[in-house]
Amino acid sequence: MNASDITLKQMQQMVHEWITTVGVRYFSPLTNMAILAEETGEVARIMARRHGDQSWKHGENPDLADELADMLWVLTAIANQEGIDLNEAFMNNIRKKSIRDKERHISNPKLTDNSTQTS
Numbered sequence: 001m002n003a004s005d006i007t008l009k010q011m012q013q014m015v016h017e018w019i020t021t022v023g024v025r026y027f028s029p030l031t032n033m034a035i036l037a038e039e040t041g042e043v044a045r046i047m048a049r050r051h052g053d054q055s056w057k058h059g060e061n062p063d064l065a066d067e068l069a070d071m072l073w074v075l076t077a078i079a080n081q082e083g084i085d086l087n088e089a090f091m092n093n094i095r096k097k098s099i100r101d102k103e104r105h106i107s108n109p110k111l112t113d114n115s116t117q118t119s
């Protein structure tokens, strides 16, 4: 399988197979929620240094793609243990957003007026 071609369903299956073999079993949902927060913090750390005012410590070697993959991994584990089909959830979500926000963003002057941008 080409890694660039995996579906959300395949990703959920791959995470499940890894967790139930290499990982032995799923962590509890609360543990996975804490890990999701931890991984989100690792992404925030990189973004604060890449786009914000914070600087790197000597010798740090950040990998945003890997940290985003960590977030996706644990988010997928949570979906699996909560019985959520991420493909169905994503399609329902984008449908909801497309209806709810049909006029919202296009009529937001902050998105077209460059004088309000802070960066």
Ligand SMILES: [Mg+2]
Binding pocket: 039, 042, 066, 067, 070
């Ligand atoms: Mg990480």
